[in-house]
Amino acid sequence: MTRTAATRERHPVDSPVGAGRLIVLGLQHVLVMYTGCVTVPLVFGAAANLPTGTIALLISADLLIAGVITIIQSLGVGKVLGVRLPVVAGATFTAVSPMILIASQYGLQAVYGSMIAAGIFGLLVAVPFAKAIRFFPPLVSGVVITVVGLSLISVAAGLIAGQDSSAPDYAAPVNLALAAGIVVLIIVLNRWARGFIAQIAVLLGLIVGTVVAIPLGLVDFSSVGDAGWFGITAPLHFGAPHFPIAAVISMCVVMLVTFTESTADMLAVSQLTGKPLSNGDVARGLAGDGLSGILGGFMNAFVDTIFAQNVGLVEVTKVRSRYVTAAAGGFLVLLGLVPKLGEVVASLPGPVIGAAGLVMFGTVTAVGIRALRKVEFEGTGNLLIVAIAIGVGMLPVVAPEFYHRFPAWAQIIAGSAITSATLAAFVLNLLFNHTGKRGKS
Template sequence: MSQTPSSPAPARHPVDQVLPPGRLGILGLQHVLVMYTGCVTVPLVFGSAAKLDTSTIGLLINADLLVAGLITLIQALGIGKLLGVRLPVVAGATFTAVTPMILIAGEYGMQAVYGSMIAAGVFGLLVAVPFSRAVRFFPPLVSGSVITVIGLSLIGVAAGLIAGLDPTAKDYAAPSHLALAGGIILLIIVVSRFTRGFFAQIGVLLGLVAGTLVAVPMGLTDFSSVGQADWLGVSSPFHFGAPQFPVAAVISMCVVMLVTFTESTADMLAVGEMTDRPLSKGDVARGLAADGVSGILGGIMNGFLDTVFAQNVGLVGMTKVRSRYVAAVAGGILLLLGLVPKLGEIVASLPEPVIGAAGLVMFATVTAVGIKTLRTVEFEGTNNLLVVAVSIGIGMLPVVAPSIYHAFPTWFQIIGGSAITSATLAAFLLNLLFNHTGGRGGSATAEPVSAAEVATSGPT
């Protein structure tokens, strides 16, 4: 009897493909360069507001990068069936936690800041699975609206890096700075238009390198701090002493963890759509659990809560590189930067207009991905256009008017003051109202089901 020829092994999904070492290294470095400034800004802002000395802030930056690198590795590679979404995502410190951390530091001290962070991390691990079951309520109508707001809300960050944050400063929006940023954007466009393959994928990195070289004769670079930085250094666990757990501080940070979950969920769903790998409830739960671990590690190592960075979501959309091992390399580089402050100073010394120009392209790419997602939504005969309009409007309020909620309680400012969180809540609740409840104008089948929603029927 003749044997039936064995069928060929199924091809690996692009997310699981391991690229050649050289490409992995360069593409991973590109991911680090586009998120580094946003990642280290959190400890800089918090350290200044908490009136910490320069050396202590440096320790916080090292711890921040160390934890971000570990969480990125966990997200990209996974740990069994417990942790990690196993997508090309990069984790970094979230700005959501900065305001409550400052308030806690002023009221209870630094030991309470990191004690409440540990408690929030444990809370995150406990609620990751229940929270992930809400994924079926994040169809393209919701995820598309939120992704659009994520991109739009970050464009202001890019503008601040290019022009500066002080309109009264002598060099604010200097024509030379704008010209430098414009030249970088033009270079990225030219590389994307006229090159193929690997060079097209590193357009942002080429823009960063070329922009930095041009910035040198313009006097915009200062690498003096590199020589002063240590080769090795990391903050010791519980640098500020034994953690403390005031009830009010713990509750506040647990709310921050839930807000962080909404941000990470939207970003993970976006990457799932970009990479053609729909996420199951189990995938989302493992990704959120990694956020919870960041709280525990951050509390122990004097770091910060981490979330999936939208900058890197935009980079995935731009480069079309779907391998999660690129993100793993980025995690390894972040880990190295956290252990070797001298390397971190080199990256930190890149001129802000250069970083801002690259960021503008990537943040706008995130917006375009959101618009593309919304194209799959059924608008005729439904109230979905109203859901999108109100969600984007509510999400952009704190962007165009940052102090709009200043008279409200702190807990409300934490939620309403985040463009991503307020847009997520608005889109989520309005989708429930119009598409998951009976009555006038409501229809549970008013829009097509997303790939991510279909995947939620799989095992966890």
């Protein structure tokens, strides 16, 4: 076969990208997910009363492991690791509350010991979990992806308006106007720009928004000067890991929740790119999540999942090459090793990041709705399944304290929009379509 013929038959997912475009498109992926990734160590560190210097090291470790897992997921490692799709991995919010509870009851050594145990558990159950993919038809995966997008819109709103509604500058008109301007710019570029400019519309929105924010006093680069040029925590920074059984079980539940989220995102990317997934592909992707638990436990980082906002970016840019997200992984590793660079990215204004996030999260929601178009609703109970699953999933989003009287382990499940929606859709699909007379799913 000639080189030209081989290139013509290569799937877009496996097609390389020129160096210049690779760098720019990879950086765009990093900027879209950066805030969500570093928020996890910030929230956990504050709740665990860690000093600022230690939190900074956790952020570096978090970015490093996220970069390593992203490269593995994008490029793969033999027949054992990596889904080989254009995906970006980052710290999952699912683990934050359990980690805080474990830290308060058993200490930080138990936090990272239980994470290592959960990572090993993840590697062991990746294959059997992946075999359940036939129970994730468009009916289930569409609901999950829709709820993922809807639940993350509140994150974008918090970045734009602020987190404290009682603060004097909450929802300041200048912040809302800046965010609106960025959204308009992204729309204009997607509507009228062509080629590479259209593909980097989100990146251009972030750059222009940051430039506009400087004279408005919304950009503060003072922390960049204080950050070091090199920094990473030593393995097992907090001491030898401990493995309390309750903590281990809790983190194993977190790993299963992470698997559920990653499975839905992998299916979404598969649909977006037109590259079908086998059970083996899904298993290798889930094994990547499990590996993140092991590496995170030893390197004082966090469990990673596939980030939905980057799934949305694949749809917006139409760039399907997995080498682009591998480049993003390389940038994350660099940011993890050079805190000063990380602080530059962290200094981007909340309204700017939030505006880009709003577009990405809305896109994820739209991808889920598009998946639901494949579902047969007439003469089936599928409409009821969608209605109940989305309703149950959105409860902890619109009422965060809804399950606060539940035990801690139950809050991990019921308090997660993604998990509760997935369980509802999964169980109802089995009830309506896999027991007795089956409808079409």
